[in-house]
Amino acid sequence: MTTTGPVGTGDSTGDSSGDGAASGALPLPLRPPAHRVDPRAIWWWRLSAIPAPLVLLSAEIVGIVLLPVQPWRSLLVAAMVLTVVWLLVGTLVVPALRFRLHRWEVTDEAVYTRSGWLVREWRIAPIPRVQTVDTEHGPLQQALRLGTVTVTTASARGPVRIAGLDADDARELARRLTETTGVHPGDAT
Numbered sequence: 001m002t003t004t005g006p007v008g009t010g011d012s013t014g015d016s017s018g019d020g021a022a023s024g025a026l027p028l029p030l031r032p033p034a035h036r037v038d039p040r041a042i043w044w045w046r047l048s049a050i051p052a053p054l055v056l057l058s059a060e061i062v063g064i065v066l067l068p069v070q071p072w073r074s075l076l077v078a079a080m081v082l083t084v085v086w087l088l089v090g091t092l093v094v095p096a097l098r099f100r101l102h103r104w105e106v107t108d109e110a111v112y113t114r115s116g117w118l119v120r121e122w123r124i125a126p127i128p129r130v131q132t133v134d135t136e137h138g139p140l141q142q143a144l145r146l147g148t149v150t151v152t153t154a155s156a157r158g159p160v161r162i163a164g165l166d167a168d169d170a171r172e173l174a175r176r177l178t179e180t181t182g183v184h185p186g187d188a189t
Helices: 041-049 051-066 072-101 139-144 167-183
Strands: 103-106 110-115 121-126 130-136 146-153 160-166
Touching: 041 051, 041 072, 041 139, 041 160, 051 072, 072 110, 103 167, 110 160, 121 146, 130 167, 139 146, 146 167, 160 167
Parallel strands: none
Antiparallel strands: 103 110, 110 121, 130 146, 146 160
């Protein structure tokens, strides 16, 4: 689990005890973010997981046709079985797990996200550190009426992304974040 601590503490654990209040840091409670992504995100993740194994499976089928001799044929059949397992796990199991585990929340103090199904990552971006707020709607997301909100800070870990939101909710969240960051004093660095 990765966390980003409150501003000014230098603490990577996110612990707001100690001298954090004396240094002017925001007390950020470490609790699971409240909101799930939109249920349509499951279909977005499923459809996104199909192309890579499908291309590999096609190449393996071509290989079986072009190399019908042993041991290549046995190796390609074994590779095909593994590719089919990859396809099934990537389209049926992983999206359902991601939906159960991915959470997000925006408060007046911070943007919280929790993501990951194998390696879990918890990101907290204090509002005064926010530099930009972007929305993204790729072709598949547009078809499913989904969007992604990207909150950029000066963090070396990169931006905080909330993917799989309803498109209207993503636009409203971006508007709210832009409004909220405008009233917070801070240098966004």
